[in-house]
Amino acid sequence: MKPKWHWKVLGYVYLTIVILVTLFPVYWLFVTSIKLQKDWLSRPPVIFPKQTTFSNFQKLLASPEMQLAIKNSFVVAASSTALAMLFGSLTAYVLTKIVLGNRRVNEFLLIGILITRLFPFITLLIPYFLMMRDFQLMDTLQALILINTSVFFPFVVWLMVGFFENIPREIEESAMIDGCNLWQRFLMIVVPITKTGLSVTSIFIFIASWNEFIYAITFTTHQAKTLPVIIGSFITDKGIQWGDMTALSVISITPVLLIAIFSQKYFVRGLTMGAVK
Template sequence: MVITMSKQKSRVAGLFVFVISCIFLVVTLFPYAYLVLSSLKPPREVISTTPTLLPSVFTLANYNALFHQLAIGKYFVNSLITAMSGTLLSVFLGSLAAYGLTRFASKLGNLFLLFTLGVRMTPLISVAIPMYRIIGQLGLMDTKLALVLVYTSINIPFVIWMMIGFFDNLPKELDESARVDGCGMFGTFMRIILPISLPGIATTSIFSFMLSWNDFLFALLLTSTSAKTVPVGISEFLTAYGLDLGPMTAAATIFSVPVMLFSFVMQKYIVRGMTMGAVKE
């Protein structure tokens, strides 16, 4: 009887968790679903004062208008190049710094960690003007290189703090075994530590990519035509004369796809315990 009651309580608890999870999922996905469905509505329905969830007729008119009114392909490539390059550089340099800080602990290293934390906590708007002046003095205005450098510098403190906790959990016996086999510090990092650290790198890369991909402030300040990214391009639909919501929803839908694909590809690496068995007792 006690076992039966326990099973019933367990089922009720499981059902409760399932219902709460479904409600949370619906609330979370509803804005995005409404965005996608709005992009498939006729233009008049998008700006209607009596909005509906489903379009009366599914159409690609908003996407056609988007590609006719905006150089979305060029902006998309600019966003992809700058976000990917900034992510790769920041993850590599930040991971290298985090590895060195975990393997050579010192008071200076601790001060450096506090400094990076302070940099990370600094509002981006407070460094926007100095960044603008530096990029201008370097002659890099309206170039993809300028955005890559800015995204790298912004993301490195975040990468350091993300990866330093992961490297702390890696057994130092791995480094010692690599040195016995003739690897130097950099060789150990590249051949042993990085492959084992794929779960942490995957998670950090996703967040770094999102920070760079969604940037509007620096892309607006540092670009005008050649290196303009999608967020800045989308803002052009908002003018003093009105707001063209149809193409804007289409652009936002397309803009969201790379982040989801990148997260989907990297999710298989976000699994703990890859170091199990790497060091024999």
């Protein structure tokens, strides 16, 4: 029985409202970044500005400090993603395919890894601070990369376990008969089969590392600042620099927005593959 027309209309109205509510903050961010200064806090708000300027973007992109922050964000996000995916996927594969004594040991290790992910980020701030200070890694990209890798490692493990458990054991047994060891099976059999899951997980980690703020603002002062730290610095005791802050925010969300748009089909496919055993 087909739904009546008024239910369809109601559904379209509901979806339209949801889309507008979801996209309006992004629109307002971009519009504020190109507004003139007199329109930032005007009453009533200027939703459709008559005059616009891109001077904020030009100033930021020409600034050496902003260029360094963009470079730092890319280096930290890419390196953290690569390391977390490497160690996390290997750990997930070992805990999924190799019985360490008995199954309870594997389950205990998985639960232990999950527990480390349950801690709020801020609770680990002091231990990380003491370690980075003792190893003289304050205000370095290495500190942020190491911290992000350790923080997102449990997420990779638990997400990849779902993908590895779906691989038929017969495929790996055939590879073992052909003489493949554990490392060869992982590289030549498991990775190609689970490349969608690996891609989805790496995208999640990259976006999370790109947007990480708490550790970045704590462990950086000058040379290792990332984009979220620079954006937060526009809020001062003398006021908020709305033009610079919103313009840099637009620059910051552009890479992750493009990644989300072009990889959305992999998100759905990858998450459904990992959810069905």
